[in-house]
Amino acid sequence: MDKLLITGGNRLSGEIIISGAKNAALPILCAGLLTAEQVKLSNVPRLHDVSTMLKLLHQMGMRYEQDADRVVLDGSAIDKLEAPYEMVKTMRASILVLGPLLARFGEAKVSLPGGCAIGSRPVDQHIKGLQAMGADIRIEAGYIHARAKRLRGARIVTDMITVTGTENLLMAAVLADGETVLENAAREPEVTDLANLLVAMGAKIDGIGTDRLIVQGVDKLHGAAHAVIPDRIETGTFLCAAAAAGGDVTLRNTRSDILDVAIDKLREAGAIVTSQADTIRVQMSGRPKAVSFRTTEYPGFPTDMQAQFMALDIIAEGSSHVTETIFENRFMHVQELNRLGARIEIDGHTAIINGAERLVGAPVMATDLRASASLVIAGLAAEGQTLVDRIYHLDRGYDRMELKLSGVGANIQRIKS
Numbered sequence: 269m270d271k272l273l274i275t276g277g278n279r280l281s282g283e284i285i286i287s288g289a290k291n292a293a294l295p296i297l298c299a300g301l302l303t304a305e306q307v308k309l310s311n312v313p314r315l316h317d318v319s320t321m322l323k324l325l326h327q328m329g330m331r332y333e334q335d336a337d338r339v340v341l342d343g344s345a346i347d348k349l350e351a352p353y354e355m356v357k358t359m360r361a362s363i364l365v366l367g368p369l370l371a372r373f374g375e376a377k378v379s380l381p382g383g384c385a386i387g388s389r390p391v392d393q394h395i396k397g398l399q400a401m402g403a404d405i406r407i408e409a410g411y412i413h414a415r416a417k418r419l420r421g422a423r424i425v426t427d428m429i430t431v432t433g434t435e436n437l438l439m440a441a442v443l444a445d446g447e448t449v450l451e452n453a454a455r456e457p458e459v460t461d462l463a464n465l466l467v468a469m470g471a472k473i474d475g476i477g478t479d480r481l482i483v484q485g486v487d488k489l490h491g492a493a494h495a496v497i498p499d500r501i502e503t504g505t506f507l508c509a510a511a512a513a514g515g516d517v518t519l520r521n522t523r524s525d526i527l528d529v530a531i532d533k534l535r536e537a538g539a540i541v542t543s544q545a546d547t548i549r550v551q552m553s554g555r556p557k558a559v560s561f562r563t564t565e566y567p568g569f570p571t572d573m574q575a576q577f578m579a580l581d582i583i584a585e586g587s588s589h590v591t592e593t594i595f596e597n598r599f600m601h602v603q604e605l606n607r608l609g610a611r612i613e614i615d616g617h618t619a620i621i622n623g624a625e626r627l628v629g630a631p632v633m634a635t636d637l638r639a640s641a642s643l644v645i646a647g648l649a650a651e652g653q654t655l656v657d658r659i660y661h662l663d664r665g666y667d668r669m670e671l672k673l674s675g676v677g678a679n680i681q682r683i684k685s
């Protein structure tokens with residue numbers, strides 16, 4: 269298992285190119301199942317999750333060509349309508365094949381995703397929505413078996429805001445018979461990116477970017493070309509890294525308008541953040557100031573940035589409160605950060621952080637994707653060496669993170685095993 273060895277203390281300076289968004293690329297790859305024509309994608313990040321998704325689609329009969337950040341999908345020969353447990357267990361986003369398979373082929377067998385480190389993450393809302401559209405769904409031996417001659421439009425109000433739930437139901441609705449209204453829809457920019465691709469493929473969707481998506485089903489979708497939006501979480505992670513280590517870093521190929529709350533928080537922490545059309549520059553000198561926040565759905569503070577901001581708070585001047593409202597168990601990084609000298613206590617869904625003047629490097633273990641990123645950030649700010657184990661979590665969602673960080677002066681290397 270690969271590890272990352274970080275020697276802290278270097279200021280960061282230079283430029284980083286941001287990759288396409290993991291959480292947009294994954295549903296967008298699944299949208300390739302909705303048509304027999306080619307879907308040509310660019311700005312697709314090079315991640316383990318993307319490889320896993322392509323492998324999953326390929327075993328269903330999807331043909332594809334991949335060249336750097338470009339992927340061309342050809343869904344003209346899909347013949348296996350199944351997502352097996354072996355693949356779903358390594359990547360929960362595999363559930364996103366359910367809606368498209370059912371909508372285009374009238375049938376799907378998809379493994380139920382299990383719980384994971386950050387919470388139980390059920391998919392009941394995906395199932396409830398598809399049932400409302402007329403699907404016959406049976407759960408047996410750990411698999412969702414779904415059938416529908418043709419899905420029919422429905423008004424669906426999900427119990428909570430769910431990102432992949434909205435995406436799955438949206439992909440089902442575009443080929444359903446009649447009108448579907450998705451109330452309480454997620455407004456995350458990645459949902460919008462998927463909706464924009466679907467429109468380019470011939471779907472009829474109103475209310476894109478709002479919490480009410482209105483879809484008029486069509487008989488068929490055609491091919492399209494689409495560039496995946498920049499990864500706002502990768503962007504935010506490098507902004508936090510620069511703020512924690514200190515320095516002057518410019519991020520390119522990104523967008524600031526989908527990261528407003530996080531950028532405001534960085535400014536509150538004392539960073540100077542300036543942005544232009546597709547660049548964001550962060551300058552930081554001195555110790556950050558503690559910032560409190562609670563995670564909420566977009567456009568609120570993203571849960572996927574909680575751990576990285578906590579890595580900033582642990583070295584900040586003052587104390588802060590961080591409340592996690594989306595996932596019930598997303599504080600797994602706390603224990604590991606405390607091993608570096610952080611002073612964090614947990615009280616229910618809130619972490620109370622007293623900023624420490626110094627951190628000292630130690631061996632730590634990554635428990636999930638963003639927890640891993642927080643350990644890297646803390647390692648950059650710590651004195652001495654930090655060895656981050658189990659970085660396969662990090663590789664799921666970051667495109668060559670150690671190369672991007674060493675390119676701006678961080679002392680970080682991958683230890684292969």
Ligand SMILES: CC(=O)N[C@H]1[C@@H](OP(=O)(O)OP(=O)(O)OC[C@H]2O[C@@H](n3ccc(=O)[nH]c3=O)[C@H](O)[C@@H]2O)O[C@H](CO)[C@@H](O)[C@@H]1O
Pocket residue numbers: 291294360361387388389390391392393394428429430431432433458571572594595596
């Ligand atoms: C691949 C992808 O895009 N992953 C993102 C997506 O995950 P994901 O789409 O899985 O997260 P959801 O938005 O669905 O989850 C929000 C909350 O709703 C609950 N829930 C969800 C669906 C359901 O059927 N029943 C249910 O109870 C979840 O357990 C969680 O507590 O959005 C999360 C919240 O922004 C992000 O952290 C993930 O990075």
Ligand SMILES: C=C(OP(=O)(O)O)C(=O)O
Pocket residue numbers: 291360361572637638665
């Ligand atoms: C939780 C995340 O991803 P996933 O939903 O793929 O587990 C994430 O991107 O932080």
